[in-house]
Amino acid sequence: MLNIVILNGNPSSTSRLNGLIEYAERALRQKGFAIEQIHVADLPADDLVRARFDSPAIAAANQKVEKAQGVIIASPVYKAAYTGILKAYLDLLPQKGLQHKVILPLFIGGSLAHLLAIDYGLKPVLSALGARYLLGGVYAVDQWVTRLPEGGYSLPEELKRRLDESLSELGSALHLSVSGSL
Numbered sequence: 001m002l003n004i005v006i007l008n009g010n011p012s013s014t015s016r017l018n019g020l021i022e023y024a025e026r027a028l029r030q031k032g033f034a035i036e037q038i039h040v041a042d043l044p045a046d047d048l049v050r051a052r053f054d055s056p057a058i059a060a061a062n063q064k065v066e067k068a069q070g071v072i073i074a075s076p077v078y079k080a081a082y083t084g085i086l087k088a089y090l091d092l093l094p095q096k097g098l099q100h101k102v103i104l105p106l107f108i109g110g111s112l113a114h115l116l117a118i119d120y121g122l123k124p125v126l127s128a129l130g131a132r133y134l135l136g137g138v139y140a141v142d143q144w145v146t147r148l149p150e151g152g153y154s155l156p157e158e159l160k161r162r163l164d165e166s167l168s169e170l171g172s173a174l175h176l177s178v179s180g181s182l
Helices: 017-030 045-049 056-067 084-090 117-128 157-179
Strands: 003-008 034-039 070-076 102-109 138-141
Touching (some): 003 017, 003 056, 017 102, 070 117, 084 117, 102 117
Parallel strands (some): 003 034, 003 070, 070 102
């Protein structure tokens, strides 16, 4: 079974980004993928801020990334960039920690004005970590994701379609990478 880890770089547990993550996780599980999540905000803040590579919590998170074939990197966009907490964790991955992994970014922001945060902010850092299989990703505007009164989230059909296409691309790329064709 192919393993995907979701790096959730969201400092807020109530963000609409969770709607994208839940949708992706559900769709990928239905396709037979094993999913693990790393909530970066749940890692010890002192370990992140002080770059403690030897922290047991950081080592456990890095182990999840190491054993995964695919990585979804999810973050809200604040001031035209992904979160600082996500960057703090990415800095603690080994130098080639994303080598041979298929990467799919899922970002959400307040407006379309920050759409290029994936290309200009995230992708150079991922490349420095050895990532070569970077998919285009999905950027959504937070107003497109509705919190439901009974819990959960509602996504518009267009966003679901874009997520489905990207998740299908991720699945295909993972199968190709395992077979050695990618």
